[in-house]
Each structure stands twice: as C-alpha cells, then as structure tokens.
Amino acid sequence: GENVEQHPSTLSVQEGDSAVIKCTYSDSASNYFPWYKQELGKGPQLIIDIRSNVGEKKDQRIAVTLNKTAKHFSLHITETQPEDSAVYFCAAEQGYSTLTFGKGTMLLVSP
Amino acid sequence: NAGVMQNPRHLVRRRGQEARLRCSPMKGHSHVYWYRQLPEEGLKFMVYLQKENIIDESGMPKERFSAEFPKEGPSILRIQQVVRGDSAAYFCASLTTDFSSGANVLTFGAGSRLTVL
Numbered sequence: 679g680e681n682v683e684q685h686p687s688t689l690s691v692q693e694g695d696s697a698v699i700k701c702t703y704s705d706s707a708s709n710y711f712p713w714y715k716q717e718l719g720k721g722p723q724l725i726i727d728i729r730s731n732v733g734e735k736k737d738q739r740i741a742v743t744l745n746k747t748a749k750h751f752s753l754h755i756t757e758t759q760p761e762d763s764a765v766y767f768c769a770a771e772q773g774y775s776t777l778t779f780g781k782g783t784m785l786l787v788s789p
Numbered sequence: 790n791a792g793v794m795q796n797p798r799h800l801v802r803r804r805g806q807e808a809r810l811r812c813s814p815m816k817g818h819s820h821v822y823w824y825r826q827l828p829e830e831g832l833k834f835m836v837y838l839q840k841e842n843i844i845d846e847s848g849m850p851k852e853r854f855s856a857e858f859p860k861e862g863p864s865i866l867r868i869q870q871v872v873r874g875d876s877a878a879y880f881c882a883s884l885t886t887d888f889s890s891g892a893n894v895l896t897f898g899a900g901s902r903l904t905v906l
Contacts, residue, residue: 682831684831710892712894712895714897719899720899720900721793721880721897721898721899721900722832722880722897723897724894724895724896727887727892727894729892767831767832773845774837774844774845775820775822775837775884775893775895776822776834776837776845776848777832777834777895778834779824779831779832779833780831781829781830781831782829782830782831
C-alpha cells in the first residue's frame with residue numbers, strides 16, 4: 679500500500695518568513711495530492727491540492743510543487759502570518775478517493 | 790449549506806462499553822469516509838461507505854469495529870468493548886466536487902473525540 683513520509687514534524691518561523699513542508703510517497707500510481715490544515719480541536723480543512731498532470735499550483739500565499747519522478751511534493755507558504763499556525767498534513771490518493779496521510783507538521787509562526 | 794456534521798463531539802467511555810459515533814454527510818451527498826487520528830499522528834483511513842453499502846473497509850480493525858450507512862439517517866461507526874487504545878479522534882468526510890477544478894475532494898467534519906477511561 680501507499681506510504682507517505684512528511685518532514686519536518688515541527689517548524690517554527692518568524693512572521694513574514696517562508697515555510698516549506700516536504701512529503702514523499704511510495705506508490706507511483708498515486709495521482710492526487712492534497713494538503714490539509716488542521717487547527718486545534720477542528721477537522722482538517724483542504725487548503726490546496728495538485729494532480730499529477732501539473733508540476734506546480736499556486737493560490738495566493740500558498741503553492742504546491744510535485745515531482746512525480748522523484749515521488750515527492752512540497753507545500754510552500756510565503757509571507758507567513760500568525761494565523762497560519764496549525765498542523766499541516768499532506769496526503770496521497772489511492773482508489774475510491776481514499777487518502778493516505780503523512781504524520782503532520784506543526785507550524786508555529788511567531789509575531 | 791450545512792457541512793459534514795458529526796456527533797457527539799466528545800464521548801467518554803469506560804473500558805468494555807460501546808461507543809457509537811454518528812456522521813451526516815453534506816446535504817445531497819451519499820458517500821462517507823471514516824478516518825481515525827491517534828494522538829500526534831496523521832489520519833488513518835478506516836472505511837468508505839455509500840448508502841446501504843460498504844465499498845472499502847480495508848482500514849477497519851477486524852474485531853469490535855463496524856460501520857453502517859443506512860438508507861435513512863446518519864452513518865454510524867460502532868466500537869464494541871472499547872479499550873484504552875481506541876481513544877482517538879474519529880473524523881468523517883464527504884466526497885464533494887471542487888467546482889473550480891471538477892475534481893472530487895474530501896471535506897471533513899469537526900470530528901468526534903473518544904476517550905476511554
């Protein structure tokens with residue numbers, strides 16, 4: 679089955695800095711890679727996703743890149759703000775739209 | 790336009806008791822996924838159901854856990870004879886369509902947090 683590794687497990691940045699979270703996956707058949715943001719006590723919320731037919735996607739301050747050959751994808755957040763502080767999860771899709779998640783990255787943005 | 794509704798939000802059970810978690814998907818949607826999140830872990834897929842059908846239960850523990858999604862009413866995740874290791878957050882998700890891309894995406898509820906004493 680699919681295995682998703684996510685790094686780092688924690689990331690502390692100063693407000694305004696950029697943050698990068700990286701994930702690798704094992705199943706070359708996976709072709710959909712969403713990123714979720716989870717705030718304390720809440721459910722995960724989709725923030726951006728990418729499909730295997732593109733290498734990069736951007737939405738305002740967040741972007742995702744995908745390297746299918748190397749089987750890794752990354753989340754980039756620019757101009758970080760304290761409200762970006764949360765746990766971020768990457769995931770890879772298998773059949774029936776089921777997702778395998780990484781273990782998460784706790785991002786702390788200090789004012 | 791209600792989202793995915795889960796209840797209870799918090800549930801406390803003693804070892805050996807039963808836990809029932811309920812999920813109502815987004816209105817008009819008939820696909821439900823259940824995921825479990827152990828402390829400081831990512832979400833693990835448990836089961837995928839459509840109305841009256843279990844499509845994929847490859848992530849369900851073989852014993853004590855069951856799920857259903859009847860024709861009427863919410864989907865229910867049932868855990869019999871709970872043990873401390875069952876303490877976790879259980880999330881339900883609807884399969885929805887992102888209209889900007891046409892892609893199917895999972896939209897999660899706020900979760901049910903089970904504590905087993």
